[in-house]
Amino acid sequence: MNIKINSRDPVYIQVIQYFKEQIATGVLEPGQEISSRRELANKLKINPNTAQRAYKEMEEQGLIFTEGNLPSRITKNEVIIKQVREELILEAVNTFIASVQSINVPLEEAIGLIKKNYEKNPGGQEGNQ
Amino acid sequence: MIEVKDITKKFGRKKVLDGVSFTANKGEITCLIGINGVGKTTILNAIMNLTPTNSGEILIDGEKIHRETYEKITFIPDAITMLPQMRITDAMQFMKDFYHSWNQNRADELISFFKLDPNDRISSLSKGNTAKVNMLLGLALDVDYLLMDEPFSGIDIFSREQIADVFTSHLVEGRGVIITTHEISDIEHLIDKAVLLNDGVVLREFNAEEVRENEGKSIIDVMREVYQA
Amino acid sequence: MKNFWKLTNFELNRFSKIYFILIGLTLAMQTIGIVLLSSSYMSDVEEQLALGSTLEWIKISVGTFSFSSVTSSYWFGGPIVISIVSLLIYVFFIWYRDWFGKNTFIYRLLMLPTARINVFFAKATTIFLMVFGLISLQLVFILMENELLKLMVSETFREDQSLNQIIFSFDYMGVLYPTSIIQFFINYGIGFMAVFVVFTGVLFERCFRLKGILFGILFAGVALFVFISPVLLQVTILEEFFYPNEIFILMVITGLMVTTGSIWMSHYLLNKKIRV
Numbered sequence: 236m237n238i239k240i241n242s243r244d245p246v247y248i249q250v251i252q253y254f255k256e257q258i259a260t261g262v263l264e265p266g267q268e269i270s271s272r273r274e275l276a277n278k279l280k281i282n283p284n285t286a287q288r289a290y291k292e293m294e295e296q297g298l299i300f301t302e303g304n305l306p307s308r309i310t311k312n313e314v315i316i317k318q319v320r321e322e323l324i325l326e327a328v329n330t331f332i333a334s335v336q337s338i339n340v341p342l343e344e345a346i347g348l349i350k351k352n353y354e355k356n357p358g359g360q361e362g363n364q
Numbered sequence: 365m366i367e368v369k370d371i372t373k374k375f376g377r378k379k380v381l382d383g384v385s386f387t388a389n390k391g392e393i394t395c396l397i398g399i400n401g402v403g404k405t406t407i408l409n410a411i412m413n414l415t416p417t418n419s420g421e422i423l424i425d426g427e428k429i430h431r432e433t434y435e436k437i438t439f440i441p442d443a444i445t446m447l448p449q450m451r452i453t454d455a456m457q458f459m460k461d462f463y464h465s466w467n468q469n470r471a472d473e474l475i476s477f478f479k480l481d482p483n484d485r486i487s488s489l490s491k492g493n494t495a496k497v498n499m500l501l502g503l504a505l506d507v508d509y510l511l512m513d514e515p516f517s518g519i520d521i522f523s524r525e526q527i528a529d530v531f532t533s534h535l536v537e538g539r540g541v542i543i544t545t546h547e548i549s550d551i552e553h554l555i556d557k558a559v560l561l562n563d564g565v566v567l568r569e570f571n572a573e574e575v576r577e578n579e580g581k582s583i584i585d586v587m588r589e590v591y592q593a
Numbered sequence: 594m595k596n597f598w599k600l601t602n603f604e605l606n607r608f609s610k611i612y613f614i615l616i617g618l619t620l621a622m623q624t625i626g627i628v629l630l631s632s633s634y635m636s637d638v639e640e641q642l643a644l645g646s647t648l649e650w651i652k653i654s655v656g657t658f659s660f661s662s663v664t665s666s667y668w669f670g671g672p673i674v675i676s677i678v679s680l681l682i683y684v685f686f687i688w689y690r691d692w693f694g695k696n697t698f699i700y701r702l703l704m705l706p707t708a709r710i711n712v713f714f715a716k717a718t719t720i721f722l723m724v725f726g727l728i729s730l731q732l733v734f735i736l737m738e739n740e741l742l743k744l745m746v747s748e749t750f751r752e753d754q755s756l757n758q759i760i761f762s763f764d765y766m767g768v769l770y771p772t773s774i775i776q777f778f779i780n781y782g783i784g785f786m787a788v789f790v791v792f793t794g795v796l797f798e799r800c801f802r803l804k805g806i807l808f809g810i811l812f813a814g815v816a817l818f819v820f821i822s823p824v825l826l827q828v829t830i831l832e833e834f835f836y837p838n839e840i841f842i843l844m845v846i847t848g849l850m851v852t853t854g855s856i857w858m859s860h861y862l863l864n865k866k867i868r869v
Contacts (some may be wrong), residue, residue, distance in 0.1 A: 242552050242582035245573050276532040281553045285573060360445055364395060394853070414703055415868040416800075432708040441869075445701040448694075461599050462705050 239277060246281050250289035251357040254298060258309060265311040269299060366437075366509060366540065371420030373403075373411060373564075377521050380406050381417070388557070390508055390540040393531060397548055397587065398561035404544035405442070407561075408511045411542075412439045424509065435465045437509040437566060440502035440505040442492050442517065448487035452480060452497055456504075463505055470503035470535070494525030499527060509540040516550050524550060548583055558583050560590050567591070596707035600715035605722065607690075608683065612723060615679055616796040619727075620734055626668020627738050629641055631745035634658045638750055648749060659752040660739055673766060676727055680720065684788055686793045687716045692869075699869050709863040710856070713792060724781075728769055735759055786848055789855040790816045796859050800866040812858070816851045823827035823847060 238253045242247055257263040270278065276286040290307060293299045297315050301307045310316065335345050367507040373381040380403045388394035395403045409415040411422055413429045424433055446455040452475070460466045475482055478496040486497060495515065502510055516524050530536060531554045545551065548558075552572075560567045567590045575581050581589075596727045634655070663669050691699040702712050736756060743751065760770045767806070771777040794809030801808055818825075823843035827835055834841065 240553055242584065243576060243580055245577040246553055247573065248577075273532070273534060273537065277529065279534060279553075282526060282556055283532055284556055285553075288573075313568065385781070409869060411702060413864075414700065416866050431706055431708055433702050439700070439704060441697060441700050443695065443697050445697060445704075447698055458603070458701075462596060464706070 240279065240281065243314045246285045247289040250275070250279070250281070250286065251293055251296075251298075254289075254293060255319045255323060258316060259323045260296065263309045265309055265313075265316060267309045269309060271306060302312060365423075365425065366411065366542065367421075367423045367426075368407065368411065369421045369423070371407075371417045371422065373406060373410065373415070373417045380564050381410070383420070384561070384564065384566055385420075385466040386559045386566055386569050388509075388540055388542045389537055392555040392556040393536070393541045393543065393554060394543065394559060395548070396544040396559050396561060397546070397550065397583075398544075399515065399546050402561045403564045404546075404561060405513050408439060408513055408542065408544065409443075411511060412437070414439075435463060435505075436507050437511070438502045438505050438507045439511040440498055440513065440515065442513045442515075444486060444498040444501075446486055446497075446501065449485065451483055451485050452500075453482040455486065455497065455501060456482070459501055459504070465506040467504050467506045470506075471500060472537070474500040474504055495519050495523060495527065499530065503530065503535050507539070509542070510536070512541065512543045514544055514546070516545065520587040528554065548587070550582055555583075558586070560587060562591065596705065597644075597711045597715055600705075600707075600711055601718045601722075604687070604715050606720040608687070608719065608723065611679065611683075612726075615672075615676045615727070619676060619731065623663075623669050623734060623738055624741065626666055627663055627741050627745065627773060629668065630663055630666060631658060634662070634750070635746060652750065655750075657750050657752045657866050658742075658746045660735070660742060660754050660759045663738070663742070664759065664763060664766075670766065673731070674771075680723060680727070683723075684720055684791055685795060687719065687791070688799065689759060692799065697869065703863075703867065703869065708861045709867075713796075713863060715857070717785070717788055717792060722786070731769075732756070769845045782845075782848060786820070786852050786855075789852050789859075793855045793859045793862070796862045796867070800862050800868065811821065814840060816855065819854075820847050820851050 240249055272286040272290050273283055276283040297311055299307045300310055368384055368386050371384050377493055384407060396406055410417050424437055456471050480496060515527055528550060555572055557571050559569045572583055577585055610655050637655050638651055641655060691702060754789060768780055771780050790813050797809035797812060798805040823840050
């Protein structure tokens with residue numbers, strides 16, 4: 236798990252964000268078992284109560300599900316997975332737009348630059364950040 | 365819950381604590397933050413009835429401390445509380461002799477977790493290992509509350525990481541922890557609640573995650589605001 | 594109660610090293626003393642024999658040899674004085690060692706799930722057992738040393754003494770071995786009462802530090818005053834009003850008052866005022 240927790244955003248939101256990215260990129264597959272909240276807390280060096288809260292929130296959002304006493308799993312619901320992906324893309328695009336708009340870059344120029352530079356970024360194809 | 369209610373304490377004419385109040389819940393990690401000499405250790409000593417206070421009240425689960433309370437709350441001071449000539453195994457035997465809440469299985473687990481040799485004499489241990497033994501003696505008690513005074517200060521980075529790991533493990537789970545520190549960065553993401561102290565008063569008591577969510581601030585941001593105001 | 598015995602056992606173990614050294618020292622010095630003194634006596638005797646003196650004449654001029662010749666020497670009394678001084682120092686040190694040094698064992702002692710007064714009683718009991726241990730071992734040593742003496746000095750010049758006679762011939766050390774049971778209770782009763790009072794004084798100092806020294810001395814002064822108050826009354830206001838055995842009973846009562854007061858005060862200090 237390589238996730239850098241920053242100290243200004245709520246930790247549980249950062250954890251959820253991390254899971255969303257893993258789901259969207261397919262690193263976490265539908266139905267895959269995930270670590271217990273304690274294991275997660277231990278791996279990320281975060282408070283177990285926070286990990287608990289992130290899991291609860293994800294459960295409510297339908298990102299993960301738990302049957303009885305078994306470990307939690309990633310949702311198998313294709314619709315949700317699709318939504319997560321779209322949400323992340325939209326978020327990234329919005330961030331991008333906000334940045335280029337703030338320095339008055341016309342749309343055509345921006346698109347041109349995207350096309351030119353997208354292939355150059357070696358890590359980009361893997362889907363990781 | 366540990367309730368500290370308006371305690372004051374004077375050393376001679378100097379007020380070390382001047383109306384300190386805060387609470388610490390079971391199942392949460394509460395961190396007392398402040399520079400050295402601000403009264404953090406005195407507060408922990410007062411909770412454990414190791415030093416008298418001039419006024420105010422301290423309740424543990426609604427009761428004043430009495431001898432049985434030491435079976436459900438324990439304190440890990442910044443120096444080891446066993447005789448230097450004892451071996452680790454003697455120290456564990458001592459604890460076992462006196463505390464019903466001593467959990468030998470957990471002690472053994474901690475020995476291997478910290479990679480300690482039970483036959484080592486306490487006087488021969490490195491600073492980091494001494495701190496670990498000190499932690500072990502407190503953590504192996506099945507108590508509801510754990511107080512720790514500066515568990516990260518003055519020890520090497522690897523020991524620090526090992527000790528930090530304790531906080532995310534089952535060893536602390538479900539218990540109420542009060543920890544003091546003058547250096548928050550090691551444990552910023554581990555704590556539930558922060559109590560900022562200065563000159564014997566509580567400047568602010570807040571839930572770390574709430575402040576991040578509602579104000580978009582890190583604990584250090586809040587400290588900057590509070591201490592530099 | 595179980596915790597009290599565990600604590601006592603623990604405290605005994607903590608002092609055992611020094612304690613065994615004291616025992617060893619006593620035995621060694623007294624043995625050496627007997628060997629040196631008796632051989633020097635025997636060489637005097639042999640010198641006289643060589644000169645052709647009669648046995649009767651030697652007994653008069655050199656004197657006979659008895660265990661009392663040994664007990665009055667430094668070889669015998671020295672280690673006893675060293676032991677007494679060590680134990681007297683330890684009456685203080687048994688507390689201070691928990692606060693001083695790198696370790697802070699007092700934290701542990703005060704956080705034990707047991708009444709804190711048990712720590713006080715355990716330390717007091719340790720001192721008492723150490724004292725009784727030493728004085729009874731000394732008796733055993735005297736018996737052994739007496740046998741050694743018989744090997745060293747021939748019967749002709751020896752004046753054999755029983756244990757009773759040996760003890761009776763002690764002067765300043767007689768206080769350690771009272772010859773009546775009442776005297777025994779008086780000597781050791783006063784001694785142990787003093788240990789309790791000193792303990793309370795130490796606790797005053799530990800609670801209030803510099804100011805506490807004053808409180809401690811004051812407490813000891815009041816304790817002494819209360820204890821000897823029957824005698825003070827007798828010699829001042831009431832002029833020979835009490836019979837000796839009435840004075841005795843009154844002093845038993847004031848002694849018990851001082852002891853209880855001391856324990857009660859220590860209990861209060863340990864629970865309400867102590868600091869690490």
